[in-house]
Amino acid sequence: MRVEIWSDIACPWCYVGKARFEKALEAFPHRDGVEVVHRSFELDPGRAKDDIQPVITMLTRKYGMSDAQARAGEENLGAQAAAEGLEYRTSGRDHGNTFDMHRLLHFARERGRQDELIQILYRANFAEERSVFTEGAERLTDLAVEAGLDADEVRTVLADPAAYADEVRADEREAAELGATGVPFFVLDRKYGVSGAQPAEVFAQALTRAWDDRPQLKLVADDDAQAAEACGPDGCAVPQP
Template sequence: MRVEIWSDIACPWCYIGKARFEKGLAAFAHRDDVEVVHRSFELDPNRAKGDTGPVLEMLAKKYGRTLDEARGMEEHVAANARSEGLEYRTEGRDHGNTFDIHRLLHLARERGRQNELLDLAYRANFAEERSVFDDETLVVLGVEAGLDEAEVRAVLADPTAYAEAVRSDEREAAELGANGVPFFVLDRRFGISGGQPAELFTQALEQAWSSRVLQPVAVTASGAGDVPVCDVDGNCEV
């Protein structure tokens, strides 16, 4: 069974949702028969490369809040992350264009190192004092994930490398009705939107496993109440 996850490295609920999904997967009896593929979704695709800025100032401007209020929003997300055993810095982080990261994730998928690179990128962005929006940091992360340095540099130097793969993922997300991330599609039968509890992921995996007749993908969050997502306009619910 294949699980496809649309996400963006800039999305805190994708960071949290990945951890929750993995806990749900660990409790699934057929977990060794599940292939997980990470797909591209940019929350801010029109942001220019190199246009980076502090997260707190971005949040304050986007939501019309004070810096203290933005800091409170971040603390709320941080509490959710820490409840899943994830580190989360509420200050000192940058926000920027994630297109190059997505391109490298496609390279990493071809080399069998996609999950490793994604975990490192999430950690660098949310838990460490490393900006993921400059090429040298991405080179370091790629090498740490097990990729060849020369190959990583070649992809970053060529803006067309894996560009269509990223755009294809984004078009497919739109066709499936995804208007926010994280967005999970299980075996092209069921869709789940948002950073759901681990137990719901286990239940969904069991349902998808037992239902082997192809059905249209339907986004569902039944029984989970309001679930935090980052939407297509880059708004992340807290």
């Protein structure tokens, strides 16, 4: 079974939602049969790469919040994150364009390190003092290397704006086609969707339902037909005269 998660590194609820989903997945009896794929969704795709603002400033300008409302919202998010065992800096964080991070996540998927990289990017953005936006490619390279990726390959990807750009845009188009208007957005076997950072119990119910509803293979044969010869782990059937 495949679970696809549309998310953005700049999205605090994606950070929290990933932890809640993983709590449900860890307790799921068929977790070894679940493939998790992270998909791209930019909350601010039109933002210029050099347009970096404090999170509080972004919230007041984009959503019309007062400074007090924005700070209270960050404090609430910090409490929600802490309840999931996550670190969260409620002040002093930056907000910026995440397109390069999404390109790197597609590269990381090819190398089998996608989940490691997205968790490191979340931690760097929400828990660490150093900004993932102001320090440029070298900061992203360091984080990618921590996730197990090759530094030279990462630099090559970041130096080419077209590298994995089509994959990011394809994910975003697909999200729109599926009806996702915000993230996190979870799709289970292209059959069930879960929107938002739901409690772990909701994810557990969704996993169970999707697993139970997997299509079961039905063999087609005449009612009176005998089993035909075949090969298996113990060898092949011996033809009978």
